[in-house]
Amino acid sequence: MSAPQLSPPNTGRDDGAVILTERRASKAGSRDQLPVHQGDVTPTSPIDGGEEGSGVRQQMKRKPALVRIKSAGESGRSGFHPLRFFRIAFRSSSTVSCAVNVLWPVVPAAIAVRYALPDNHLAIFILAYIAMVPCANLVGFAGQELARKVPHVLGVLTETTIGSVVEIVLFMVLITRPESSSVDYIQVIKAAILGSVLATMLLCLGLCFIAGGFTRHEQTFNEAVSEAGSGLLLTAGFGLAVPTVFEHSLTNSTLSAEVLEKKSIDISRITAILLIIAYLVFVFFQARTHHGIYDNIFEGDEEKDRDREKDLGKPKLTLTECVIALAVSVTLVAIIAIALVDQIHFMVEERHISDAFVGLILVPLVEKAAEHLTAVDEAYDDQMNFALAHVLGATLQTALFNGPLVVIVGWGLGRPMGLNFEVFDLAVLLLAILTVGNFLRDQKSNYLEGFLCVIVYIAVAVAAAYYPNPESPHAEGVPESASPAGH
Structure with missing residues (x-):
C-alpha cells in the first residue's frame, strides 16, 4: 500500500x-x-x-518552499502602487492596529519638535514615545504581510524576527550613547532586556488570555508549542542568572570590585555566545527538523480563525511593497529611537524617573507594541497556537538573541555591557518564568489566568517606579541633589 x-x-x-x-x-x-x-x-x-x-x-x-508564494499571501499584483499601498497599510491587520495608525501625524511632529525646540525635553520625549507606536505597528504589519507569503513556521519566525527590529535598534542606540553622570545607559539596557521579556511574557500573554476568554469558557493550545517554549524560557533564565549569581556570591570575597566586575563581564560574554547558539539551534529545530509538526498545528489554527474568509479577501501588499514598508518604518524607528533615547538623561535627572522604570517598563512597552497587537488579535480570533508562538518566540528572541547580541556589540565597542543584572530584576524574571510555566502546563487558558498575569506585571511596574538608581561609577564628584533616586 x-x-x-x-x-x-x-x-x-x-x-x-x-x-x-x-x-x-x-x-x-x-x-x-x-x-x-x-x-x-x-x-x-x-x-x-x-x-x-x-x-x-x-x-x-x-x-524550495519559498519559490512559490502561498495563496493566503498573494496580492494579485506586482511592483509598487502608492495609493493601494497607503490604503492597505492604513487598514492594517486588525481594528486595533488600524486605530493605532491614527497616531501617524505625531511622527512628523516629534521630528519637528526635536529640531525646532531642542530644549523642550519633556515634549520631545512624550511625542517620540507616542510616535514610536505607529512606526512599530508598520514594522509589525509589513512583517505580517511578508510572513503570509512563506510557509507557516518560517512565517512565524520571520514575523517574530522583524518585530524585534525596533528592540534591536533601541538597544544599539542605547549602547552607543556616551557615558553620563546622571544616568547609566548600560543599566537601562539591562533593565530593558528583562523588561522586554516581562512585558511579553506577562502583559502580552495575559492580554491574550483575556482577549480569548471574552467569548469562550477556555481555550486550548498544543503542548508542542508550550512545552518547547517553557523549557527554553527556563534555559534562558538560567543563562541570564549565571553572571549575576557569580558576581553577588563573591561580593564579600578578597577580589577587588574592578577584578570582580571584569570577571563578570567575561562570563557574560561567553554566556552570550552560548545563548545565541541555543537560539540558533531552536530556530533550526522549529524551521528544519520538526517543522512538519508545527505546520500541522498552525494549519489547524487557521481553520479555527473566525475571520479567515474576511482575511483571505483583504487586499494584500506585494513583495516589493513589503520591502518598501520595512525600509521606511525601520528608518523612522531609528530616527525616533535616537530622539527618545537622547531624552532619557533629562527624564531621569529632571523628572526623577528611576533607571529601573525607564528600562523595565517604559522602553519595553513601546518597542513591543506591534507584537502585542498581533498576538492579542490572534488570541481573540481563537488562534491560540499562533498567539502563543508569537509571545514565546518574541520572549525567547529577546532573552536568547537580542540581549546577548548587545553584549557582543558592547564587547566590540569596548563598553562594559554584561548580563550581571540587579538582584531585584533577576528575581522578578525567574519568578515570572515559573508563574507562566505553571499556567502553560495544562495546555488550557482562561481570562482569570490572563488577569493574574497582568496583575503581576502591574506589581512589577510599581516596584520598578520606586526602585532607586544604582550608584553610577561615573558619578564621583556629582552632588547628592543630582541623584534623582535620593540615595
Whole structure:
C-alpha cells in the first residue's frame, strides 16, 4: 500500500506545502511517524520496485518552499502602487492596529519638535514615545504581510524576527550613547532586556488570555508549542542568572570590585555566545527538523480563525511593497529611537524617573507594541497556537538573541555591557518564568489566568517606579541633589 498523501486544510488554492505521513511495517509490528513537512513536491518518475516509503521519495522531487508564494499571501499584483499601498497599510491587520495608525501625524511632529525646540525635553520625549507606536505597528504589519507569503513556521519566525527590529535598534542606540553622570545607559539596557521579556511574557500573554476568554469558557493550545517554549524560557533564565549569581556570591570575597566586575563581564560574554547558539539551534529545530509538526498545528489554527474568509479577501501588499514598508518604518524607528533615547538623561535627572522604570517598563512597552497587537488579535480570533508562538518566540528572541547580541556589540565597542543584572530584576524574571510555566502546563487558558498575569506585571511596574538608581561609577564628584533616586 502506498503512503497516503494528506493535503493541508482546504483553502481553495494550493498553499505550496504538502504533509506526508508514512507508515512503515516491520517484523515487530507497525510504527507511526510524525508528519514531516516536505515542501512543494512534483511527480518525476514512476515508483520502482523498492520499498514503499522509498518509492514515494523517488516519485517526489522536493522544490524550495519559498519559490512559490502561498495563496493566503498573494496580492494579485506586482511592483509598487502608492495609493493601494497607503490604503492597505492604513487598514492594517486588525481594528486595533488600524486605530493605532491614527497616531501617524505625531511622527512628523516629534521630528519637528526635536529640531525646532531642542530644549523642550519633556515634549520631545512624550511625542517620540507616542510616535514610536505607529512606526512599530508598520514594522509589525509589513512583517505580517511578508510572513503570509512563506510557509507557516518560517512565517512565524520571520514575523517574530522583524518585530524585534525596533528592540534591536533601541538597544544599539542605547549602547552607543556616551557615558553620563546622571544616568547609566548600560543599566537601562539591562533593565530593558528583562523588561522586554516581562512585558511579553506577562502583559502580552495575559492580554491574550483575556482577549480569548471574552467569548469562550477556555481555550486550548498544543503542548508542542508550550512545552518547547517553557523549557527554553527556563534555559534562558538560567543563562541570564549565571553572571549575576557569580558576581553577588563573591561580593564579600578578597577580589577587588574592578577584578570582580571584569570577571563578570567575561562570563557574560561567553554566556552570550552560548545563548545565541541555543537560539540558533531552536530556530533550526522549529524551521528544519520538526517543522512538519508545527505546520500541522498552525494549519489547524487557521481553520479555527473566525475571520479567515474576511482575511483571505483583504487586499494584500506585494513583495516589493513589503520591502518598501520595512525600509521606511525601520528608518523612522531609528530616527525616533535616537530622539527618545537622547531624552532619557533629562527624564531621569529632571523628572526623577528611576533607571529601573525607564528600562523595565517604559522602553519595553513601546518597542513591543506591534507584537502585542498581533498576538492579542490572534488570541481573540481563537488562534491560540499562533498567539502563543508569537509571545514565546518574541520572549525567547529577546532573552536568547537580542540581549546577548548587545553584549557582543558592547564587547566590540569596548563598553562594559554584561548580563550581571540587579538582584531585584533577576528575581522578578525567574519568578515570572515559573508563574507562566505553571499556567502553560495544562495546555488550557482562561481570562482569570490572563488577569493574574497582568496583575503581576502591574506589581512589577510599581516596584520598578520606586526602585532607586544604582550608584553610577561615573558619578564621583556629582552632588547628592543630582541623584534623582535620593540615595
